Amino acid sequence: MIGFEIAPKVITIDGPAASGKSTIGQMLADRLGYLYLDTGSMYRTTTLAALKAEIDLADEAEVTRLARTIDMDIKPFTGETDGRQYTVLLNGDDVTWELRSPQVDTNVSLVSSFPGVRQELVRRQRQYGQSGRVVMVGRDIGTVVIPDAPLKLYVTASPEERARRRWLDRKDQGHTADYEAILADVNRRDQFDRSRTVSPLRPAKDAIIIDNTDRSPEDILEDILKLIRDRVKDDPISRT
Ligand code: DC
Secondary structure (H helix, E strand, C coil): CCCCCCCCCEEEEECCCCCCHHHHHHHHHHHHCCEEEECHHHHHHHHHHHHHCCCCCCCHHHHHHHHHHCCEEEEECCCCCCCCCEEEEECCEECCCHHHCHHHHHHHHHHCCCHHHHHHHHHHHHHHHHHCCEEEEECCHHHHHCCCCCEEEEEECCHHHHHHHHHHHHHHCCCCCCHHHHHHHHHHHHHHHHHCCCCCCCCCCCCEEEECCCCCHHHHHHHHHHHHHHHHHHCHHHHC
């Protein structure tokens, strides 16, 4: 952590699904001693809460009401050995792994397209931002959630590379995986996330674009750390 005492208070990382932004975000947060906040997990938690409550997921008003009332908390990694990057509590229960279920996967795009749900989760995300020392990862963090963040990154990779990574992950987890089907799903989700009316996926005007197609996360992390060092050197005032 030496040398980063004056890193930006909030660092935003946006990008499409499976671009590698979570891995990079987690590594960066570790190096800086910051909280890693994966905002996708908040949309997933809301979706899971609606599934558990057996609400009709197409009932926007009901899902929005639920988003406003659930107790959701994201706790930093504390050395758990089951591969988690953080712990998510829903009404006090640990739901970290349930958030990855196929049922949540299928429904989370719909839930995250509801403006009232987004408004509520953005409000909660800004509270984390205000505490500072956070690397916040998502789709609209630099554009909508913290538009005045001092450092914004946008991580991307080709659809084929992202599908390949997801295919490898599934195989590692012991599931059967069909590359072509995964690629089609990646393209479908990109299309959905980019074309939705509320907070579509796109880089902020002042975001630094990082193409993660042929590079290792370690390489990219070094680039980002250099960027932080250079910025602080050039303009020590803008760090907060
Ligand atoms: O990153 P992920 O796959 O866990 O995200 C789950 C869903 O939430 C995905 O459909 C995109 C959406 N999402 C969003 O709309 N805005 C964010 N800031 C983060 C995720």
